[in-house]
Amino acid sequence: xxxxxxxxxxxxxxGALLYIANPNYGLKFGPGGSEWLALRYTxxxxxxxxxxxxxxxNIVTDIVFDYRGYDTIGEATVLFTxxxxxxxxxxxxxxxEA
Amino acid sequence: xxxxxxxxxxxxxxxxxxxGTYIVVHGHLTPGGGFQGxxxxxxxxILFLVAFGLDEMKEQYNKSLYSALEGIGGLxxxxxxxxxxxxxxxxxxLWHNGPFFNGQPGTLLSAGYLPIMNLAVGLKVFTGLVSAxxxxxxxxxxxx
Numbered sequence: 283x284x285x286x287x288x289x290x291x292x293x294x295x296x297g298a299l300l301y302i303a304n305p306n307y308g309l310k311f312g313p314g315g316s317e318w319l320a321l322r323y324t325x326x327x328x329x330x331x332x333x334x335x336x337x338x339x340n341i342v343t344d345i346v347f348d349y350r351g352y353d354t355i356g357e358a359t360v361l362f363t364x365x366x367x368x369x370x371x372x373x374x375x376x377x378x379e380a
Numbered sequence: 381x382x383x384x385x386x387x388x389x390x391x392x393x394x395x396x397x398x399x400g401t402y403i404v405v406h407g408h409l410t411p412g413g414g415f416q417g418x419x420x421x422x423x424x425x426i427l428f429l430v431a432f433g434l435d436e437m438k439e440q441y442n443k444s445l446y447s448a449l450e451g452i453g454g455l456x457x458x459x460x461x462x463x464x465x466x467x468x469x470x471x472x473x474l475w476h477n478g479p480f481f482n483g484q485p486g487t488l489l490s491a492g493y494l495p496i497m498n499l500a501v502g503l504k505v506f507t508g509l510v511s512a513x514x515x516x517x518x519x520x521x522x523x524x
Binding site: 333336337338339340342343344346347348351352354355357358359361362364365368369372373374 | 407408409410411412413415450454457458461469470472475482485486490491492493494497498501504505508509511512515516518519
């Protein structure tokens with residue numbers, strides 16, 4: 283019974299997402315021209331000003347390390363925590379060491 | 381592993397290492413960067429672990445050294461981010477009025493702190509992934 287409700291709600295969420303992803307009602311795919319400037323003005327700013335403001339040729343690196351460096355710090359922290367957790371959990375039990 | 385695998389690994393591990401270092405060093409010029417290059421170099425370490433076995437890896441792998449290097453990578457990242465603290469956190473002061481790393485865009489010594497950050501993140505990802513995989517390989521208790 284519970285499982286049926288779970289599958290039905292999964293189906294409902296999938297239908298809602300498909301409705302949103304329809305270009306006639308929601309998201310636009312591959313915007314160009316004036317749509318590009320209206321929907322992707324942040325990307326346009328990065329592409330236009332990235333080379334002058336940060337100095338790197340690789341715009342992805344410019345964004346990841348300079349414009350949005352806090353995100354990269356968080357990402358590095360997540361990696362650090364994941365590896366610390368994995369190593370801490372996979373140590374041998376105390377009675378096995380001997 | 382057998383003789384052929386070991387010989388091939390001996391030839392390929394330096395090539396993977398050089399390629400990964402290239403990705404990390406040219407992170408501000410070509411696609412790639414710290415995370416991708418670090419994962420590539422960690423692939424070389426994992427190939428070493430698989431090809432030569434756990435006993436050989438135990439002799440080469442130093443837990444304290446790798447943990448310390450991972451911490452140093454993260455601290456270098458934070459320290460370089462704090463260089464322009466006079467203006468703001470993550471202010472690229474090396475690029476705007478720094479003594480070095482301020483060359484013409486497109487050359488290797490340009491883009492301010494981006495190369496240093498790429499090196500730090502690459503070191504961090506490499507040591508972290510190698511430590512994690514070695515720890516998993518050392519976990520040899522199939523029952524209880």
